[in-house]
Amino acid sequence: MLRRGRGRKLSVRILTGQLAILAVTSVIGFVLLAQAQRAQLDREYEQRALAIAETTAADPQIRNAMEYGGGGDVVQAIAGRIEAASGASYVVVIDLQGIRHSHPHPELIGRAVEEPLAVLGDRTWVGINHGATGSSANGKAPLHGPTGELVGEVSVGIAEKDVLGQLRRELSAFGLYLGSALAVGATASYLLARRLKRTTFGLELEEIAGLLQDREAMLHGIKEGVLAFDPQGRISVVNDEARRLLGLGTALGSRIGDVLPEGRLRSALDGTLSGVDLTVLTDHHCLAVNRMPVVLRGHELGAVVTVRDRTELVGLLRELDSVRGLTDALRAQQHEFANRMHTMAGLLELGEHEAAFDFAVELGHEAGALAEGVRERIGNPLMVGLIVAKTTVAAERGVRIELDGDSRLGEHPGHLRRLLSIAGNLLDNAVEAAGSPGVVRLSLVERPEAIVLRVADSGPGIPAGAAASIFEDGWSTSPDRGTARRGLGLALVHRLVQRHQGSITVSDGPGAVFTVTLPLPDQDPAPLGTLFTLPPVVLAGSRSEGAP
CATH class of the missing domain: 3.30.565.10 (Histidine kinase-like ATPase, C-terminal domain)
Structure with a gap:
């Protein structure tokens, strides 16, 4: 007996499951994308800060002032102009003793920095710095005097809020793309659910399971051989009585020509012979064979063959x-x-x-x-x-x-x-x-x-x-x-x-x-x-x- 489905419909279950999968994967993908983009922006802004630092270190007035002295106000003025023109949060010129000669906070000029110089090996340095102006993407370049002697370093930072602002702008665009993809996925999931609903003839999961159980009980309980063929002619269903009468072994998925020799029996099963109650003799049985095509909504789904043992009759x-x-x-x-x-x-x-x-x-x-x-x-x-x-x-x-x-x-x-x-x-x-x-x-x-x-x-x-x-x-x-x-x-x-x-x-x-x-x-x-x-x-x- 057909059992009615319980709970939500199959289409709703499929749609809900697909949307949940899409949502989870979208969130995970968005987080991973945000982290990757944040790291990329950090690297870009660090290199930008380094470029500003190298440009500042190449200024001739700063080089003269730092090697020969007496140009503190000049260094602060030039650093301020570069800071304003480049958008950096700070441009700090430091001598070899760690004394600041420029800083956005004038009270810190003349004071020593806490960390050691990063350019003593005549190398550049990039990274995230947590200084007096807050977190920033930092780049440090060596500062040489007119004679080529190392006289200090230039440290340039771009505020973290600028990096985050750029990240938010990019993620907004990514969010728009992600929302569009989610909408497309939800639509596709809905269409898929409807298609599956039509494919299962409107049956729910419990009904399909019930039908399968009923079919197995019926096929193996009746005293009549039953075979079903798919549209390609392969055996899709065979019950115990059909195996006994026809001498079939493992026949599922095989074509009838692969499991039976050429003859009247094979011709009756594959549809070459047409008619009702075709009489076929085997070595042990007299059989009545009937073949019926299966057509649903104009589409051929194969055929069903029944085989009755008429030996005693x-x-x-x-x-x-x-x-x-x-x-x-x-x-x-x-x-x-x-x-x-x-x-x-x-x-x-x-x-x-x-x-x-x-x-x-x-x-x-x-x-x-x-x-x-x-x-x-x-x-x-x-x-x-x-x-x-x-x-x-x-x-x-x-x-x-x-x-x-x-x-x-x-x-x-x-x-x-x-x-x-x-x-x-x-x-x-x-x-x-x-x-x-x-x-x-x-x-x-x-x-x-x-x-x-x-x-x-x-x-x-x-x-x-x-x-x-x-x-x-x-x-x-x-x-x-x-x-x-x-x-x-x-x-x-x-x-x-x-x-x-x-x-x-x-x-x-x-x-x-x-x-x-x-x-x-x-x-x-x-x-x-x-x-x-x-x-x-x-x-x-x-x-x-x-x-x-």
Whole structure:
């Protein structure tokens, strides 16, 4: 039973989850970007401060004043102008004793700095400085006099607030881009959620899980084989009964041509053969196959194939048809027997005792002549019974079965059970094809290397162009009767012959002649274990006719 979903809808869950992921990743990305940009701006402003310091250190008035002295006011004035022109927060000129000669705070001029000089090795220095004016991006350059002698250093700083201001301006633009990306991602998430909703046919997660459980329980619980194919022809679903009936192993994801040999069964499964309740014979089963394409909203989604095991049903129908034929024959024989008894009673009533005795002797001779004629050539009692029973039934239909004089079969021939099934099916087909009146000729010869069985009828023969298909399951020139399914006899005969390395041929022209050759010795004398190998009702009927 379908279970309704609980909680939020699938589309809402997907959208919420996508938005949460986007939001978290966006915040993390923004923080990492801000840190990276802050470090980049620090480096840029440090280099800018260093450039200002080097420019200041190259001023000739400052160089003269610092090497020869007496120019304190000049140094402060020039440093102030550079500070104002460059936007630096301070430009400080320091001598080798660490005494300041310029500073934005005049009271600090003439005082020594706390940290040691960074340019004593005649090197530049950049970094973050925390001085009297606050945190700043700092650059220090060596100061040389006119003679080239190191006389001090120039320290330039750009206030941290300037760096942060630039960072805020850049991050504002980044925030705009990030917001746009977040909006696009949210829209894409919404569209994705709607698409997934349509893909799942509006089902929620709990409903999908419930359907999967119900499907598995149904597929593996029913006594009917079920296969499903995707649009590419690969097997997407196969239940246990289908594996048993078709002999499939691990078939999921495979094409039917990869797991089954070429033949009628594969053609019925892949859709090459079309029709309802296609009858297919395998080595162990008689199957009814139906294939139905799956189309949803105009799109082909593949196909579903159902396979039903009709082995027992067809076997019972064949037995019922045999019993019905024997019943008709017995009814006709009863009528004929009643006529003979009336004749006998009339002769006795007229006092013609000698004529009545001769009539009774003649009847007894006719009753045993058929069986004795068959026994002279056929040593096995089961085959004798089959031939006698088929001959009796055929006679009631106006068809005469003749056993060729060259027929010879021992008491214990090889392939006995297969011979019974093959002969029975071929004789039934020949009797029906011969029509009334008609003749069927049977030849059964046992040789050292093989057993050869030949059945010929006086009917119209095999239709032109049908020789290649008469052994396929379901092929028949006659319509189905109410009980027996047509088109199985020749297919069964062909399968039995091929399975035991024999051969079967059919002649062209008026009157069909089927020739079956089964090699000796028999490599599989055990029963085949199928309902089609032995027609028990016919044999029981033959015993009722007085066969041994």
